[in-house]
Amino acid sequence: xxxxxxxxxxxxxxxxxxxxxxxxxxxxxxxxxxxxxxxxxxxxxxxxxxxxxxxxxxxxxxxxxxxxxxxxxxxxxxxxxxxxxxxxxxxxxxxxxxxxxxxxxxxxxxxxxxxxxxxxxxxxxxxxxxxxxxxxxxxxxxxxxxxxxxxxxxxxxxxxxxxxxxxxxxxxxxxxxxxxxxxxxxxxxxxxxxxxxxxxxxxxxxxxxxxxxxxxxxxxxxxxxxxxxxxxxxxxxxxxxxxxxxxxxxxxxxxxxxxxxxxxxxxxxxxxxxxxxxxxxxxxxxxxxxxxxxxxxxxxxxxxxxxxxxxxxxxxxxxxxxxxxxxxxxxxxxxxxxxxxxxxxxxxxxxxxxxxxxxxxxxxxxxxxxxxxxxxxxxxxxxxxxxxxxxxxxxxxxxxxxxxxxxxxxxxxxxxxxxxxx
Amino acid sequence: xxxxxxxxxxxxxxxxxxxxxxxxxxxxxxxxxxxxxxxxxxxxxxxxxxxxxxxxxxxxxxxxxxxxxxxxxxxxxxxxxxxxxxxxxxxxxxxxxxxxxxxxxxxxxxxxxxxxxxxxxxxxxxxxxxxxxxxxxxxxxxxxxxxxxxxxxxxxxxxxxxxxxxxxxxxxxxxxxxxx
Numbered sequence: 252x253x254x255x256x257x258x259x260x261x262x263x264x265x266x267x268x269x270x271x272x273x274x275x276x277x278x279x280x281x282x283x284x285x286x287x288x289x290x291x292x293x294x295x296x297x298x299x300x301x302x303x304x305x306x307x308x309x310x311x312x313x314x315x316x317x318x319x320x321x322x323x324x325x326x327x328x329x330x331x332x333x334x335x336x337x338x339x340x341x342x343x344x345x346x347x348x349x350x351x352x353x354x355x356x357x358x359x360x361x362x363x364x365x366x367x368x369x370x371x372x373x374x375x376x377x378x379x380x381x382x383x384x385x386x387x388x389x390x391x392x393x394x395x396x397x398x399x400x401x402x403x404x405x406x407x408x409x410x411x412x413x414x415x416x417x418x419x420x421x422x423x424x425x426x427x428x429x430x431x432x433x434x435x436x437x438x439x440x441x442x443x444x445x446x447x448x449x450x451x452x453x454x455x456x457x458x459x460x461x462x463x464x465x466x467x468x469x470x471x472x473x474x475x476x477x478x479x480x481x482x483x484x485x486x487x488x489x490x491x492x493x494x495x496x497x498x499x500x501x502x503x504x505x506x507x508x509x510x511x512x513x514x515x516x517x518x519x520x521x522x523x524x525x526x527x528x529x530x531x532x533x534x535x536x537x538x539x540x541x542x543x544x545x546x547x548x549x550x551x552x553x554x555x556x557x558x559x560x561x562x563x564x565x566x567x568x569x570x571x572x573x574x575x576x577x578x579x580x581x582x583x584x585x586x587x588x589x590x591x592x593x594x595x596x597x598x599x600x601x602x603x604x605x606x607x608x609x610x611x612x613x614x615x616x617x618x619x620x621x622x623x624x625x626x627x628x629x630x631x632x633x634x635x636x637x638x639x640x641x642x643x644x645x646x647x648x649x650x651x652x653x654x655x656x657x658x659x660x661x662x663x664x665x666x667x668x669x670x671x672x673x
Numbered sequence: 674x675x676x677x678x679x680x681x682x683x684x685x686x687x688x689x690x691x692x693x694x695x696x697x698x699x700x701x702x703x704x705x706x707x708x709x710x711x712x713x714x715x716x717x718x719x720x721x722x723x724x725x726x727x728x729x730x731x732x733x734x735x736x737x738x739x740x741x742x743x744x745x746x747x748x749x750x751x752x753x754x755x756x757x758x759x760x761x762x763x764x765x766x767x768x769x770x771x772x773x774x775x776x777x778x779x780x781x782x783x784x785x786x787x788x789x790x791x792x793x794x795x796x797x798x799x800x801x802x803x804x805x806x807x808x809x810x811x812x813x814x815x816x817x818x819x820x821x822x823x824x825x826x827x828x829x830x831x832x833x834x835x836x837x838x839x840x841x842x843x844x845x846x847x848x849x850x851x852x853x
Contacts, residue, residue, distance in 0.1 A: 331751075331761050332762055333802055376713075376718055382718065392707050440704050443706060465797070469852050514724075518729065521726075522726040522728070523726055523786070523789065523793075525793070529781075529790070534777070539847055540844075540847055541848075541851050542849065544851045649777070
């Protein structure tokens with residue numbers, strides 16, 4: 252399959268996703284084996300680790316010491332914003348759709364509290380028949396559900412609103428999205444215990460961190476699919492994800508999934524917290540500002556090849572990436588290698604269910620010329636990921652949150668990959 | 674061949690039926706609550722419930738900007754600047770004009786729709802290096818000072834649970850509620 256011309260499906264080297272379905276990539280295999288040359292003399296020697304027993308079982312497994320480069324990027328601590336900041340998931344170094352717990356992105360407004368569950372209470376008050384408090388051991392006995400779903404900070408990719416394309420990697424530009432299996436109690440069960448007053452329309456969730464992060468959520472959503480999550484990928488939540496308990500609000504901006512959850516208060520009106528007025532709102536060109544823009548729009552990104560990667564030689568590569576939508580499932584991902592002139596449908600290789608990350612893949616032959624790689628997703632509601640131009644014409648360039656437009660990785664003739672605008 | 678296909682179809686059918694039974698379980702007894710919450714009186718929650726909004730009552734106490742000046746200088750200025758126009762923490766509290774032709778500076782004065790948010794936020798989260806270290810009276814005083822620096826009240830105006838919700842912020846009408 253020298254040129255795969257019969258399998259070309261769009262411009263600039265995109266090949267049919269059928270190539271990924273059960274076919275072995277002859278070209279890739281051939282170049283892979285030839286690139287092993289060099290260590291000729293020692294190629295078939297029995298390695299040291301095959302000659303002596305390694306350490307035995309351990310209490311809590313750690314990644315291989317040869318993968319220690321796979322890290323979040325917490326940045327430098329700022330003494331004027333104690334504990335504040337974010338770390339991003341190294342999306343370009345991970346494959347599949349589940350984010351390992353230690354690499355789930357973080358956003359804290361006053362650091363990670365060290366909570367002893369024995370001293371933690373979850374209180375429900377406000378417009379309820381009876382105010383209730385629950386401790387951790389009470390909640391562990393409640394019926395639970397498990398769902399594999401993404402969480403995305405609404406500030407993710409926000410730098411792409413700015414006039415000049417930010418120079419960065421998939422991690423630094425898009426790393427405020429992760430996906431885990433969340434297990435917890437349907438919030439409706441706890442609210443039913445308290446007996447919601449018919450006048451209640453909103454629910455305020457407050458965390459036990461030093462910022463006492465608060466967000467208001469419409470009661471209709473709270474009763475629909477929100478859970479009080481206690482487990483993440485099977486183990487108790489990590490402290491930085493809200494141990495011992497967090498709200499998990501499927502498909503909505505990450506900040507409403509309040510961590511270290513300690514209070515739920517029912518009311519007629521939203522509480523107008525600082526983080527739903529001053530922040531997490533978007534100002535439009537006419538200077539009006541959008542408030543309570545909860546759902547995360549349909550979005551996709553290419554994780555490989557992606558920013559700051561270097562293609563070493565011409566030949567066959569697999570383009571892959573992630574797609575998700577707050578409205579449901581991903582039904583289609585298309586990829587362009589020529590800046591959006593022609594598109595080919597990628598294979599959606601893995602997607603656990605509603606509001607989970609989908610992994611897409613498509614073979615691509617790089618012929619050494621400049622390329623512009625873009626992905627565009629369609630979700631089960633029929634929404635199509637907009638172009639950046641479309642998004643900006645709608646939201647203007649004062650906005651910062653909810654950037655879900657198509658993003659382009661430019662590959663130059665030397666094979667270097669960088670974020671560009673088309 | 675046909676036979677095994679038939680068998681496969683049967684398996685699919687049976688597991689589909691199984692699933693339906695499952696789904697029904699989930700709507701009925703599946704989510705029955707063990708009802709383990711401990712009933713508490715609203716009054717017991719006063720120390721914990723920090724929500725201060727137009728709807729949740731603000732606490733007793735009051736303050737003026739004149740009284741808040743010193744607290745601000747001592748506990749806020751290092752990060753927000755002496756005049757509130759932004760300091761090393763780069764969080765300006767004062768100034769800006771939402772209608773300016775350039776990218777508008779969004780602050781308490783130019784952007785915030787509700788004055789009560791200021792009490793709520795400072796009480797729960799500020800000063801960032803010692804949250805919840807101020808008394809309610811001190812919070813009222815420093816709230817008044819931030820409003821005063823923004824030219825929204827004079828320095829002797831009394832800020833309390835009655836007056837704060839009545840203060841109309843310049844950008845009060847500037848927001849569109851997208852949850853509707």
